[in-house]
Amino acid sequence: MTTANLISEIKKKQSFLCVGLDVDLEKVPEFLLKEEDPIFSFNKAIIDATHQYAVAYKPNTAFYEAYGLKGWRSLEKTINYLNENYPEIFTIADAKRGDIGNTSSRYAKAFFEDLGFDSVTVAPYMGKDSVEPFLAFENKHTIMLALTSNEGAFDFQTKLVGEKELYKQVLKTSKKWRNSENLMYVVGATKAEFFADIRKIIPHSFLLVPGVGAQGGSLKEVCKYGLTENVGLLVNSSRGIIYASKDTDFAKAAAQEAKNMQLDMKAILDGVR
DSSP: OHHHHHHHHHHHTOOOOOOOOOOOOOOOGGGGGGGHHHHHHHHHHHHHHHTOOOSSEOOOOOOHHTHHHHHHHHHHHHHHHHHHHHHTSEEEEEEOOOSSSSHHHHHHHHIIISSOOEEEEETTTTTTHHHHHHSOOOOOOEEEEOSSSSHHHHTTSSSSSTTTEHHHHHHHHTTSSSTGGEEEEEEEEGGGGHHHHHHHHHSSSSSSEBBTTOOOOOOOHHHHHOOTTTBEEEEESHHHTEEEEETOOOOOOOOHHHHHHHHHHHHHHHHHH
16 A cells, blocks of 8 residues: 555544554453354454544454464455455554564565555564564565664663754664655654654654553644644554443444544644645
């Protein structure tokens, strides 16, 4: 999917909502455990109920890998279902990969070619030759960790390297990499006060923003500093939507939470016009 396609969908739906499909079988409605593939059954119901409010879905691959081959098959069925039924939706493999060049190439082929995701998250610690193999794929996007929402982010990401914080150096350096126009960046919502500085370095890039809702991030604060003329944001919500109910009405409850977020987003977009 091209960036233009994503922007078109955002404008059409008046939404920049990304739904995180982080499926924990201990948290899904109990009746689903009787299904042949409870993970896929859960995902399918969530997707069907929320797709009109969301522009992206983001399965965190750890939640599938934890169940071995069965989990991987559930992930494959989920992405196939999205691609076949909702091709306008932007898909993100939240895998946080990153390794030497030939290994990264294989990771990229796995997620982009075999599974058919539009994008994948990567860790940039090993530098450009660990990221550029992902960037080589046409109409695919690489979402690089920049400033994350976890407590440990301050261990390294905000430390000074000379006179500049490390995360700023990472952002600045990444702009020089081959096919850097295919880069997006992860910036946690709990770091909303950093968005203004980030936009000085990457004024037009899309940011994937976790941490709104359950982790305490503010949608209004994120938008205040992070919005661009093409929106430039994908705000992720996982637990707050997919686990809105553990009863038979779980999909309906998820739809209501997704709709609430979409309406909040629409109000913000209407307000900046």
